[in-house]
Amino acid sequence: MNIFVCIKQVPDTEASLSVEGGRKVRESGLKWVISPYDEYALEAAIQLKEKTAGSTVTAITVGPARADGVLRTALAMGATAAVHVETDSELDHHAIAACLAAAVRSCGEPDIILAGKQAIDVDAGVLPLFLAQVMDLPAASGVIAMEVTDGLAKVEREIEGGARERIEMALPCVIGATKGLNTPRYPSLMGIMKAKKVEVKKFTPAELNVESLEPALLLESLSVPEEKAPGRVIEGEPADAVRELVRLLRDEAKVL
Amino acid sequence: MSRTLVFVETQDGKIKKASREALALALSGPVPVAVVTFAEDGADLAAGLSGVPTLFHVTGAGDIYQPDIHAATLENLIRENGIKTVVAAHSARSRDLFPRVAARVKAGLVTDCVAVNLEEMCAVKPVYSGKLLARIKVNAGVNLFTLRPNVFPAEIPEGKGIPEVVAVSAADVPARCRVVEVAAGAAGRVDLTEAAVIVSGGRGIKNKENFALLQELADVLNAGVGASRAAVDAEFAEYNMQVGQTGKVVNPKLYVACGISGAIQHFVGMKTSKVIVAINKDPEAPIFKKADYGIVGDLFEIVPLLKAELEKALN
Numbered sequence A: 001m002n003i004f005v006c007i008k009q010v011p012d013t014e015a016s017l018s019v020e021g022g023r024k025v026r027e028s029g030l031k032w033v034i035s036p037y038d039e040y041a042l043e044a045a046i047q048l049k050e051k052t053a054g055s056t057v058t059a060i061t062v063g064p065a066r067a068d069g070v071l072r073t074a075l076a077m078g079a080t081a082a083v084h085v086e087t088d089s090e091l092d093h094h095a096i097a098a099c100l101a102a103a104v105r106s107c108g109e110p111d112i113i114l115a116g117k118q119a120i121d122v123d124a125g126v127l128p129l130f131l132a133q134v135m136d137l138p139a140a141s142g143v144i145a146m147e148v149t150d151g152l153a154k155v156e157r158e159i160e161g162g163a164r165e166r167i168e169m170a171l172p173c174v175i176g177a178t179k180g181l182n183t184p185r186y187p188s189l190m191g192i193m194k195a196k197k198v199e200v201k202k203f204t205p206a207e208l209n210v211e212s213l214e215p216a217l218l219l220e221s222l223s224v225p226e227e228k229a230p231g232r233v234i235e236g237e238p239a240d241a242v243r244e245l246v247r248l249l250r251d252e253a254k255v256l
Numbered sequence B: 001m002s003r004t005l006v007f008v009e010t011q012d013g014k015i016k017k018a019s020r021e022a023l024a025l026a027l028s029g030p031v032p033v034a035v036v037t038f039a040e041d042g043a044d045l046a047a048g049l050s051g052v053p054t055l056f057h058v059t060g061a062g063d064i065y066q067p068d069i070h071a072a073t074l075e076n077l078i079r080e081n082g083i084k085t086v087v088a089a090h091s092a093r094s095r096d097l098f099p100r101v102a103a104r105v106k107a108g109l110v111t112d113c114v115a116v117n118l119e120e121m122c123a124v125k126p127v128y129s130g131k132l133l134a135r136i137k138v139n140a141g142v143n144l145f146t147l148r149p150n151v152f153p154a155e156i157p158e159g160k161g162i163p164e165v166v167a168v169s170a171a172d173v174p175a176r177c178r179v180v181e182v183a184a185g186a187a188g189r190v191d192l193t194e195a196a197v198i199v200s201g202g203r204g205i206k207n208k209e210n211f212a213l214l215q216e217l218a219d220v221l222n223a224g225v226g227a228s229r230a231a232v233d234a235e236f237a238e239y240n241m242q243v244g245q246t247g248k249v250v251n252p253k254l255y256v257a258c259g260i261s262g263a264i265q266h267f268v269g270m271k272t273s274k275v276i277v278a279i280n281k282d283p284e285a286p287i288f289k290k291a292d293y294g295i296v297g298d299l300f301e302i303v304p305l306l307k308a309e310l311e312k313a314l315n
């Protein structure tokens, strides 16, 4: 199978962030990681590869030079090839989808394309479905269970209140992964050594004929939200403290 | 003149609160509003939609949500009516449907907005799990916004007359992504992303059975039950209950955290709650720096007391 995984580099989840110039995240000192949901996509891709002899897993990212790091991690986990669409521009999702589609096609016909359900930087949660539309493929995102056999993907996604949709799609298709799908593995030492030797294919958006379209969204500003003032600990014997808490919730906070 | 289209979802024949929030926003905007519903009994909504000139009632889409058919239907509706703006609640449904529609019509889409200005066509949305806020201007021929529940007011101003109901046939396209079955969740469970009150448990709950304690407290408050990742990973709770960076982002008016330390990845998922209450036996737990009200103590003692006290207060 010709398997693809779209991964994005994001700041470590522990990081506290600040803004420079009114619309950029201050990058100095930041640690970068693969966006958590993309790890589920990667793991699913690697498991598929392991099940089907002769398969390849190609990890693709669209991003600046530093994003090479996530491709190395993906290779160390078990991806077999990597493509970096290198750009410093802030592309919108239509353009990212166009880059990813062209990058996939540059490696042949896909059988399945996996991505995370949401990148935890822009928190859009749209790309898998955008990519599917650009490539004219069926897609499901927010997938918590999947089974691929005989050219058919059977997946499950959670909707509201714990309800689940069971979905069937013919391959090739696009799947957006979420937590619950699997437990991502850690890169092995051998994997890390091997990853260093793999040559990453590089493109610019222009080389992939992604014209610079008028972006659909313009980021005007980024700001740090106001933190609310620290609250108070209610002292006293448990029964008294609880009574006081209920009084405060009702009379002061007015949320009961 | 262009219209703002509001995609509404219903439950028990009524428009859901989160959809009413979207409708209220649209009605406060500069252009007339049209509502679209895929609900079978959608035409009945007209009576409650005074002040809305048009209700598009989609028929023939089947009783199960089929993403391809719904998306193509909305695309046709947008194109045929020259619609430039579409709003909806940021719900499980719109999370799936809106990106598909946006990709089809090459729209600007801002998901999970906490502020929208329909005159200037810009929105504010939390990014980096809410660590930052982005102000985004939409710049496409068609622009779509989904609104975070419980942020926007749901009061719909009284208007004149009821809408004209326009029947719309569902698009005749194959369902390539085919929903073959919808397995219901636990009955009566409150969906966390729209819940007004949430009671959450962490590793401090110690085991799966003890979550019943939280459910009892939740029942008194008509609340949803959430969990930290540590509780989910230890299999005390299901993943769909996880609140935080890799779980759900919730926005209730009251969030009660029991036996949760308050790690940043949990906090970003619930920090916009209007009031946060923490119950934790460790006075140094970081959650106390973030909670509006805290009680230092053993949750197994405090939670039953709280339940009893709330029963008294609410009856």
Ligand SMILES: Cc1cc2nc3c(=O)[nH]c(=O)nc-3n(C[C@H](O)[C@H](O)[C@H](O)COP(=O)(O)OP(=O)(O)OC[C@H]3O[C@@H](n4cnc5c(N)ncnc54)[C@H](O)[C@@H]3O)c2cc1C
Pocket: A013, A036, B201, B202, B203, B204, B205, B227, B228, B229, B230, B231, B242, B243, B244, B245, B246, B247, B248, B258, B259, B260, B261, B262, B263, B264, B265, B266, B269, B279, B280, B281, B282, B285, B297, B298, B299, B300
């Ligand atoms: C990439 C990434 C993503 C993550 N995403 C999420 C996420 O989405 N959501 C999330 O929650 N976490 C997430 N985490 C994990 C997060 O960092 C914390 O590990 C987690 O939130 C801790 O859960 P906890 O507070 O239940 O457990 P702990 O930190 O172990 O805290 C348990 C608390 O219970 C208290 N306690 C114990 N017994 C009692 C008692 N009897 N009465 C009262 N209090 C008691 C203790 O004092 C302690 O404060 C993520 C981490 C990473 C790296």
Ligand SMILES: Nc1ncnc2c1ncn2[C@@H]1O[C@H](COP(=O)(O)O)[C@@H](O)[C@H]1O
Pocket: A006, A007, A008, A035, A037, A038, A041, A060, A061, A062, A063, A096, A114, A115, A116, A117, A118, A119, A120, A122, A123, A124, A125, A126, A127, A128
């Ligand atoms: N620049 C990018 N490069 C590679 N994959 C991406 C990129 N942006 C988004 N994705 C993929 O699409 C998913 C959803 O992203 P988003 O719609 O931006 O929240 C991510 O989890 C990634 O798998």
